[in-house]
Amino acid sequence: MPELAEPRRGRPGYDQAAVLDVAVAAFNEYGYDATSVAVLADRLGISKSAIYHHFASKEALLEMALDRALTSLEGVLAEADAAPGEQAAALSAADRLDRVLRGAVHVLVEDLPSVTLLLRVRGNTDVERRALARRRTFDREVTALLTEAREEGSLRSDIDARVVERLLFGMINSIVEWYRPGGPEDADRLADDVIAVALDGLRTSAPRVSPPPAP
Amino acid sequence: MPELAEPRRGRPGYDQAAVLDVAVAAFNEYGYDATSVAVLADRLGISKSAIYHHFASKEALLEMALDRALTSLEGVLAEADAAPGEQAAALSAADRLDRVLRGAVHVLVEDLPSVTLLLRVRGNTDVERRALARRRTFDREVTALLTEAREEGSLRSDIDARVVERLLFGMINSIVEWYRPGGPEDADRLADDVIAVALDGLRTSAPRVSPPPAP
DNA sequence: GTCTATACATTGATAGAC
DNA sequence: GTCTATCAATGTATAGAC
Known part of the structure; x- marks a missing residue:
């Protein structure tokens, strides 16, 4: 061997x-x-x-890297939809959303270089524009999932679903800006944090702090 | 005239x-x-x-634009700290945080081009590195504010404050990727949405959806 | 699979006239 | 404040030998 x-x-x-x-x-x-x-x-x-x-060219290098990142990301959506385990019972939209968000964090962390590259693409060339189109499709499907979860009653519906999707993935995608493998946070922990902030928010359930009583 | x-x-x-x-x-x-x-x-x-x-150079153009964005952003912090109106009573950390987050959204929207440019800087040259250093200082001060708000009891403290700061500004900064003036959302509305997601989360206050009872 | 050598366009920047 | 003309450097990519 x-x-x-x-x-x-x-x-x-x-x-x-x-x-x-x-x-x-x-x-x-x-x-x-x-x-x-x-x-x-x-x-x-x-x-x-x-x-x-x-x-064949510098751009072919870019294209292959972008394809790798996009394929991973698209896989997250496919798995969330189609992997309820062994039985045919469909998962709730809330559960599928949970899978998608955690899956996206994992892809970012595990494919950090290629996803980072993808997120910086601006659309100057055909290769870049094709990549952006695939990203938009992904975003649309996540938005549809968010809408489903709202109709289900799991998510608040007072904010435009597209805005929510963008804020959510803005948060998730920003991880590539600072996450470095081997740091204190592993992917699971990071995914937990993202879910916690996104679903429950930062505010303590305790009543908000009021100004101290007048002396 | x-x-x-x-x-x-x-x-x-x-x-x-x-x-x-x-x-x-x-x-x-x-x-x-x-x-x-x-x-x-x-x-x-x-x-x-x-x-x-x-x-004098192409880079001088970049430098001036970055300075503009950074000055605006730094102004948000200064105003949140030092503008409790007319009286000397200091605001709670939670209230100052609210001001900083809303202020940041407004700066993004109003200075969209220069802030966009700032957020894409990678640090290849001295000019870029200086800009990144100023950004880091800003982030550190926001992190300190978050920590204050936690000690005050206003924010959950089960997630690392630096991670929270990054996720928070990841969400806010991502606005430059899609926001276009004249769209349906104005800056105030957008700031409300960001605050809503960040502080209260997306989950409905109603109990989580459970699987429907067995037939 | 790698090399040296080279083609040829474009780059950021300057000189000096108007 | 703008122009034409020009520069040296660097960019992507190719040819053809080993």
């Missing part, structure tokens, strides 16, 4: 996945546009043209 | 502020790095060198 994690075969070189990992890390560090193929080559310790052996 | 909004005097040309506005809009559209001075010139209908008459 060959050693673990050996590149394709023979030779010292990289495979596509290894090049992509380094590229995504650099894209997140400097921004996609500010990252030249030359610095990728530097980081990999190979020449620029060696990179073009693995990928 | 000369007409309103007339450029400096004589000549058709732009002043610094007008150039900056166009630049910030373009930076947000394409990303700072992907925006060339040439496209700025195109949008302004002047030549590249005319831009360099107003600003």
Whole structure:
């Protein structure tokens, strides 16, 4: 048996996945546009043209990373809908929402680099616009789930569902800005915190503090 | 009296502020790095060198925009602390927090372009790093305020205050991703929504939905 | 799978006239 | 305040040998 994690075969070189990992890390560090193929080559310790052996273009690197992130995210929705365990009994919208939110946090944490890249895409090229379109579809489906949960009576309905969806995922997505693996919070704990804030809010159930009585 | 909004005097040309506005809009559209001075010139209908008459460098444009956003944001904290109206009675931490959150939403909405730009800064250059440092200071002060509110008994204290601050401002900051002036939500309404979700959560006060009784 | 060498466009910025 | 002309540097990508 060959050693673990050996590149394709023979030779010292990289495979596509290894090049992509380094590229995504650099894209997140400097921004996609500010990252030249030359610095990728530097980081990999190979020449620029060696990179073009693995990928047709710089944008192809971006496309593959974005697809990875989107596929993971879309998987969360699919699993929440279709995995009520063994029986056919459908879950309540509230329970499916819970799964989606926790699942999204887990995807962010586990696919941190590619999701980070996805969340920074602005739509300048076709590749980016396609990625944004897939994100919008995801957001729409979550919004539909929120609406279901409201009709079920589980969620307050005094705020526009689209606004709620955006605030919710604004909160969740912002995790990529600060979360670093190995920190004190693991993904489960973080998901608990998100759910706690989003569903129950920060205010203590105790009555609000009033100004102290006049002296 | 000369007409309103007339450029400096004589000549058709732009002043610094007008150039900056166009630049910030373009930076947000394409990303700072992907925006060339040439496209700025195109949008302004002047030549590249005319831009360099107003600003020493492309980065100076960025710096001025970031400073504007940061100054506005810092003002929110200062006002929340120091503006209890006319009397010297200090506000509760909960009330100051309320002011800060609402104030932040208003700054986002009113200074949308420059704040958007600020929130996308990654720290590649000295200018960017200085901006990030000011942001961190702001975040630290909000965290301190959150801690005060917890000690006061107004907020739940089972979640790390730094995590709460990040989730809270993750939610608020994400507004720049979708809010467009003239939409159905104005800043006040939006601030109400943010406060509602953050403090009271999405769950209905009614008991949670349970599975329907067995048939 | 990697290399050197190179093509060729675009970049941020400057010089100096009007 | 704006222009034309120009610069050196850097950008993405390719050719062809090993």
